[in-house]
Amino acid sequence: MAVKYEFKEHIIERQYQAEQEMLAELEQGGYTLQNPLVKLNLYFINPLSAVIAFKTEEEVAITVTVLGKIRPQGNIYHTFAPAKTHVLPIVGLYSNYANQVEIQAYRGEKAVITIETPDVFDGKDPIISMDTTPEYLQDNLIFVTPATDDLAVAYDYRGDARWHLNVPCSFDMKRLRNGNVVIGTDRLLKLPYYMSGLYEMSLCGKIYKEFRLPGGYHHDSFEMPDGNLLILTEDLTSETVEDMCVLVDRETGEILKTWDYKDFMPVGYGRSGSWSEEDWFHNNAVWYDPNTNSLTFSGRHVNSMVNIDFDTGKLNWVITDPQVFDDPEKEHYGWPREFVEKYCFKPIGSNFGWQYEQHANLITPDGDVMCFDNHHYGARDPEQYLPAKDNYSRGVRYHINTKDMTIEQVWEYGKDRGAAFFSPYICNVEFYNEGHYMVHSGGIAYTAEGEPSEMLGPMIRHLGGSIYSITTEIDNNKLMLELKVHGNYYRGEKLKPYSDGINLELGKGRILGEMGVTKEFETNIPMDPSGEMIPEKCEASLTEEMDRFTLHATFMKGQMVLLLLEQGEESHPYFMSTSKGDFKAMCMGTFLDASTLDENALKRPINYSVNKAGLSGTYDIRVIIDDTKYETGLQITC
Amino acid sequence: MIQEVNATEFKEKYGSGLVLSDFFSATCGPCKMLGFVLKDIEKLFPELSILKVNFEANPDLCKEFGVAGYPTIILFKDGEEKKRLTGLQQKTALVKLIEEFKS
Structure with a gap:
């Protein structure tokens, strides 16, 4: 067939x-x-x-x-x-x-x-409650973008959904100065959530630009004063992820500048509880401060907010628990002493706490630093890690003095709510004005037994637990708004549905930038084609797009699967894993099939994309499954 | 040289010289692929001892060496663990690892 x-x-x-x-x-x-x-x-x-x-x-x-x-x-x-x-x-x-x-x-x-309009939620509107007043929220909507297999949605003051995307666009959605918004595309490059780039669009859904990036997009972007975009990316051909940022020309999509965090951080040190060799930094936010011409990056897996000079890329300072371990067994959970002495702050004041596995750092107009402190693990020393039931998350604001390198906590919200407000991942804060903030705790999870959990949303939902998202707004320490929904949502944003700028421009959008070359597996398996078609039970299909193609097929757990593009003697192998995904950081689980998370699932449905970049000519598409090389009967021309 | 060994044989062999051990499962796609990668490595480093340990058949050994999943690669030099990698590895990464500790 x-x-x-x-x-x-x-x-x-x-x-x-x-x-x-x-x-x-x-x-x-x-x-x-x-x-x-x-x-x-x-x-x-x-x-x-x-x-x-x-x-x-x-x-x-x-x-x-x-x-x-x-x-x-x-x-x-x-x-x-x-x-x-x-x-x-x-x-x-x-x-x-x-x-x-x-x-x-x-x-x-x-x-x-x-x-x-139809019921866009098929009877499953995620809303639980919205507590606010029309006088407070007015005609703003609270937008939440998904971290699980839900979709982006926005609610008005009554908790009525007034906006929704029916495609899995996610990560942060930010309004640009021209009235458009940017959000991650729905085109997955690689699991768990590396997307092709960003869409610039109107809230009515008209897309004006796709900014494609060779290393894909994850987590966050930021509009510079000149309109160009800072976009978080990575080198998909390297051994590490989520440790690069690029500056992209807004008109052409060209990459103007690249920052690789391995150039200014001591890689392997400062490990948080979610650290891995591959995802050693886990960059989830970027912020440009025009007053100091500097960039601040949030690195979840090093418990750090890292500030560098925009022009030179040199490290200025790091907000992080500065613990140094003399015990060689724990050395890498802390920092080298000279690093602490040169770049880290000393706390002052009576009410101070460091942030752990934080998200969404921002710089206030007067230079303070805010973030959502997930407080996941809550310590550097693994022996002192806090379980979810004893933990908390909060929005926090620090005042920093970069001359004497002191730091003071000047505001927090959420700690008193304890585990009920604890999100081990995702979330954000927004600064509106002095004392007026959003604190979005979007990753709350409970086990099937009702215990607070530090498992990430996609996993806990798969295991029968329940997940929630709570978005709050606080003005002068008074809770002005609280939105509670089923599901985990990456970030919250308050936006008006119409902007003072563009609301709809007619004409054809543009696809900018370029896709990278998909990383091949370096080892090929010498095997003659069997001449047999791929088994029907694999339910294989192929979707071609202008710049890539995706093979969809179901394999069995434990099978070795290699996708091959062959043209005469030329062969390009791509390894398709049939193992359970082992993801310690799952800021967006939108693309994870339940079987991806289930060790015991026998069937493994896989969607594997290969970019056309770097390929030239017409290729036969074949698939090796264990010891047989099968035909698909399809060719792809690049 | 690639050898599949049991716990006793592993303990006899891992303490001498540079040893690349591969804790694998026969029911794991990435482990099967890693087997082909190791054949390439064997060609590049014919003197290197590559010990393959069946994860399911040697639970006590896995526990003793803290191996919780597969595939897990541990590079030993004279019995001392030098580096541990989890998951499927590419040839370049293994070559780099071996070169680092070869001399």
Whole structure:
């Protein structure tokens, strides 16, 4: 039986085609304000959005209002610039609802149309509760991006979902100064969560750019004052991960500058409880401080927030528990003494605690440093590690003095909530103003027996436990908002559904940058083709995209599987593991099939992607399973 | 030279010279692949002693050496553990490791 083949157009191409068809329809019909063309989810990825289009005889500004279930508190509205042809994004629709949308011309006519939406959650809206007031949240939404197999969603003051992505885009979603947002793509390069890059898009789902990176994207990005993007990446051909950052030209996607943390950190020291040789730093955040022209990186697996000079890459300081171990057995859990003396801070003040396995560091306008202190393990010395039931997480703010190298804790929130607010992974804080912060504890987990757990969300859910995410906002130490949802969510963000900048630009998006060369396995297995087709029980299929292809197949636990691209004597082998994934850091488990986590599962469904970069010509695709080389009957041209 | 050994044979052999041990399982895809990598290593370092230990068949030995999963590679020099790698390794990584401790 032939292996199924599908060519998948890039989402930017599909969006452009749909947009062109909509514009053609607009030109053909007599669409007016009273009778607009309505396209629900025109851009395919936000089912709680629509585009309406119509023409007016005079140039006029149009205000659209998605009428709330409670009015006017639940209304979401925006006024668009004067025009005669109006192509307007509608953002903030309710799920499973006959939405009333008011269209109002400036000092002119008005219409109310109905846009019906399906239940985008299939009856499983993750909301548990939203405690806030409409006066506090106003028309902002709280966005949460997933860390498990849930999808991104945003809630209003009542806890009604008003925004949703139906594709697994994740990691941080940040608003750019032009009104767009950036978020990780849904194109997985490599498990557990290394993505092809970032999408720059409008909240209605229109994607303007994909910034592809040879080393992929993970965790975080940051818009520089000139608009270029800092993006966390890695070298997928090296032996380590999550230890590089690049500066990317916003217009061309070109990599302008690269930082490799092995150049300024003592690799192997300062180990946290989740440390591994491969993921020795685990960079989960980047922040640029224009006041000092410096970058700050959060390294979960070294319990550190690391600051370097932007231009020289030289290490300035490190916020970390500065313990030094004389015991050779524990030496690498601490730091070299000279490193501590040169770069680390001395605590002052009576109420101080170091952060452990922190996330999402940021620099406040006055130079303080904030982060979400997961406090996972809660110590450097393994003998003093805290179990989840005795642990806590918190938002924390430190005041640092880089002249006398002292550090003072000036604020915290969450410690008093104990294990109920403990997240061993992911999470973030946001600074809005003095005393006004978001603290998002998105990785809370309980065992099936109801005990607080430090297992990461995807695993504990697989084992029958329960997982939660709590997003809070605090103003002058008063809790102003608390959102609780089922599932683990990587970060929370508060954004308005419409921006003062771009809300929808027509035209074709651009695919920038380049994919890297997929790492081959260095050892090939000399074996003649058997001539047999890959067994039917493997249920193999192949998806080709413009810049890569992905083999989907199910193998059995313990099988040795090698994907081969062969062209005459030329052979490119890629090893496909049929073992359980052993992931100590799982900031996004979106792509992990249950069997990936189950040691005892006999069937191993695998999706394995190979980039076309570095390959040239037409290749036969074959698969070695143990001692037989099978045909797929497919070729790929690169 | 690659040899599959039991616990007794392992203890006789690991204490002398440079020894690369591979704790493997016959029911593990990466272990099978590592077997091919080690054949390449054997060609490059014919003098190197490569001891393969079946994880399931030698539980006490695995416990004694703190081997919790497979594949696990431990490089010994005169009986002293010099380096431990877990999971499937590429040829380059093993060559680098052996070169580091060869002399």
